[in-house]
Amino acid sequence: MPVTLKELAARAGVHPSTISRVVNRDPGLRIAPETRARIEALIAETRYRPNGIARSLKLRQTFVVAVIIPDVTNPLFAGIFRGVEDVALTRGYNVILCNTDNLHEREASHLESLHARRVDGVILASATLADPSVARLRQLRIPFVLVNRYSDTRHAFVGSDDVAGGRLATAHLLSLGHRRIAHLAGSQKVSTSLLRRRGYLEALEQAGVEPDPALIVDGGFTEDLGARAMERLLALSRPPTAVFAVNDMAAAGAQDVLVRRGLRIPKDVSIVGYNDVPLVSRLHPPLTTVRVPPVRFGQASAEILFEQLETGTASSRRVVFQPELVIRASTGPPG
Amino acid sequence: MPVTLKELAARAGVHPSTISRVVNRDPGLRIAPETRARIEALIAETRYRPNGIARSLKLRQTFVVAVIIPDVTNPLFAGIFRGVEDVALTRGYNVILCNTDNLHEREASHLESLHARRVDGVILASATLADPSVARLRQLRIPFVLVNRYSDTRHAFVGSDDVAGGRLATAHLLSLGHRRIAHLAGSQKVSTSLLRRRGYLEALEQAGVEPDPALIVDGGFTEDLGARAMERLLALSRPPTAVFAVNDMAAAGAQDVLVRRGLRIPKDVSIVGYNDVPLVSRLHPPLTTVRVPPVRFGQASAEILFEQLETGTASSRRVVFQPELVIRASTGPPG
DNA sequence: CACCGTAACACAAACGTTTGTGCACGGCCC
DNA sequence: GGGCCGTGCACAAACGTTTGTGTTACGGTG
Structure with missing residues (x-):
């Protein structure tokens, strides 16, 4: 005591x-x-x-913020967390981490709990389009900023230009001479997937190649789902010569089934991922991917959040980083 | 309001x-x-x-625990976190995450902050041997459990048998016929490194091969440090035919320099890692490694912590999991 | 009819701070 | 010597709960 x-x-x-x-x-x-x-x-x-508790009670401030993400195990979100923790520490804040596994129910339940604890603010990286949780956040008047994904464009947001990223990846493949380019899309309930797909479509259109619906397969964000999607693509009568995956894990899964089938990368199939998470540079072959700066996502979102806390007014600032194509050995001209 | x-x-x-x-x-x-x-x-x-704050003040319980780790970006620690969050949620607890980057100072500073917040308990995954933070935790009478690493054997701990893991890895290499087996050791200030090295030495001794001090190089836990250590080994007049790295990232770094030097794995040099983090199974070649169950680490440690919170008495329970060797293509007989 | 038990609540203190206001005292000035 | 001002604190309310202990009214009992 x-x-x-x-x-x-x-x-x-x-x-x-x-x-x-x-x-x-x-x-x-x-x-x-x-x-x-x-x-x-x-x-x-x-x-x-x-006693921080007594202090918080009196001051009506807890000096705690929460970050809500799908899964820390994903290096992208781990990076985001590091970013917010960095700036939170300098302000004397601690941060609660919540994983949702992309389950709305878990997200909602976390939110109620965080509200009960009176956290000063929330950084939400797990938002889906029209996410009911962001409505709830507004209702509860909890300052928040969306990161990586957004639910709609009215709220504070930091992320990167996913349309540009999708374009970058696809244009790269086009410039190598590919025409049958598949897309391993994620869930269309989340902005990142939607936008990357849009970028993909835009690049195709700009190059004058007609998109083939059969080449766009909704998969998910895991190795497993990427692998299954790739299998479906290979079952096609005219399989693609290149694939753009919504993220690195899906790309790794796809890469794995290609290797197992004895297909050569990039000779038979080129492949590009997204995020540039650790070790993808050491895959066989090293993965071409689109790089985003997760830690800076976290830092920027935390700064916007603290700005809101200081001014006491909800902001709708949007900061978007430009993604960067990093070309490695998993892409090349069609064989 | x-x-x-x-x-x-x-x-x-x-x-x-x-x-x-x-x-x-x-x-x-x-x-x-x-x-x-x-x-x-x-x-x-x-x-x-x-209002949870008022409640906490009255009840002298915050229903918050903290997890202190070196770095969430490391999938091992991310997994541990998931484990504790899992069980914490079922008890209505939230969890604060703190990264230390292996800096004592940061660890200590986090601790003071957590104390001020009156967290109900702490799970410490960043303990070094004789860690002053552990002493401080006792002094503050904050219930805690050590996970993955320990500071000394008097406290509640969950982890795996690192000596056995070191033996497993080394014995595997010995059984393949290797005699000049190097060890990329981590920091000797942390129990895991120390014990894995001990396992390594025990296995050598048991096989009757004299350990060569030149083959044991203190590196660290990152790709970069692993790479540098590997370079030093290659500069030896008689370089090793196999290397056992303290963790997967160091192994990946080592692997990278081998590839760059044009050495073939495992023909020229075999390599084994530790932890079996995501994607190492897709390295080129897939990495032989020692698997530990990080999520179960987290779950078990949380359960012990809550047990302490319920009984109100510090426990010194130790639960240790047996590591598992997973053999992939990065190891083979010496060429 | 006095008494008692019980149902259904009310009361108030306490948890450990923060902060606006009040108050006593001394010194200085005129 | 009275008034005034500044210094150096003390006082008390408030933040939103929890919980042991009253208190009241009513119905039943002997």
Whole structure:
């Protein structure tokens, strides 16, 4: 049971409020130097730390923010978290991490819990399009910023230009001479997937190649789902010569089935991923991918959040980074 | 500004304590069915959620635990986090995540902050041998459990048998015929590194091969450090025919320099990693490694922590999992 | 009819802070 | 010597709960 203000006050022979003021360096405090010295000595001696709970209750501020993501196990989201933690620490904040596994129900349940805890703000990386959770956040008047994905364009958001990313990847394949380019799309309920697909379509159109619906397969974000999608593509009468995957894990899954089938990459099939997560540069062959800066996502979103906390007004700032194509050995001219 | 107990009480025409008791389903509460109905309707209508801060202050319990790890970006620690979050959620707990980057200072600073917040418990995955933070945790009387690494053997701990893991990896290489087996050791300040190295030495001894100090190079846990260590090994007059790395990232780094030098794996050099993180199975060649169950680490440690919270007594339970060798294509007989 | 038990609540203190205001005392000025 | 001002604190309310202990009214009992 740690020391309390009252106990310190009793030992110092002063009123608790006095202790409080020296702890908080109240600028309006007029105090005798010797009294202050006595109190400070006592504080140091007892290693007194104010009870954050009581403090929060009084101040109506918890100095805690939460980040909600689909899954930390995904390096993209882990990076985002690092970014927000970085800036949160400099402000004396701690951060609660919530994984949703892309389940709306879990997201909603986390939200209620975070509300009950009165977190000062939320950074949401798991938003789906028209996500009911963001409506709830507004209703609860919890400051928040969307990151990586957005639910609609009215809210503060930081991410990257996914349309441009999709275009980048697809244009790269087109420039290599590919015409039958497949797309391993993610869930169309999330903005990133939707936009990358749009970028894909735009690039095709711009190159004058007619998109083939059969070449667009809705998969998911995991190795497993990427692999299954790839299998469906290979079953086609005219399989693609290249595939653009919605993320690196799906690409890795696809790559795996290609290798198992004895197909050569990029000779038989070129492949490009998205995110540039660790180790994809060491795949066989090293994966061409679109790089985004997850840590900066986190930092920027945290900064916007704190801005909101300071001004007390919801912002609708949008900061979008430009993705970067990193060309490795998984792409080449069609054989 | 959310509804408070008092407001509800006023609107329901009862005393706040009554509302509190129905919210908390106080078993000793005798209440008129109609009053209860009225209150429950009001609760539902206003979506009232008790202020967790006030609750925590009164109950002296925050229902928050913290997980302290070196870096979430490492899938091992991400997995541990998922494990603890899983079980924490079922108990109505949220979890704060803290990254230390293996910096004692950051660890200590996090600890003070967590103490000020009065978290109910801590799960520490970043402990070094004789870690001062562990001493501090005891001093602060914060229930905690060590995971993956330990600081000394007196405290609750969950992890795996790293000596066995080191033996497993080394014995595998020995059985393939290797005699000059190098070890990319991590920091000898952390138990995992120390123990894996011990396992390595034990296996050598058991096989009757004299360990060569030149073949043991202290590196670190990153790709970069693994790469540099590998370079030093290759500069030796008699380089090793196999290397056992303290973790997968170091192994990947080592693998990269081997490939760049035009050496064939496993023909020229065999390599084995540790942890079996995602994608190492898709490296070129797929990495032989020692698998540990990070999520179960997290779950088990959380369960021990909650056990301590319930009984109110510090435990010194140790649960250790047996690591598993998974043999892939990065290991083979010496060429 | 006095008494008691019980149902159905109300009361108030406490958790550990923060902060606006109040107050006593001493010194200075005129 | 009275008034005034500044210094150095003390006082108390408030933040939103929880919970042990009253308190009231009513119905039943002997």
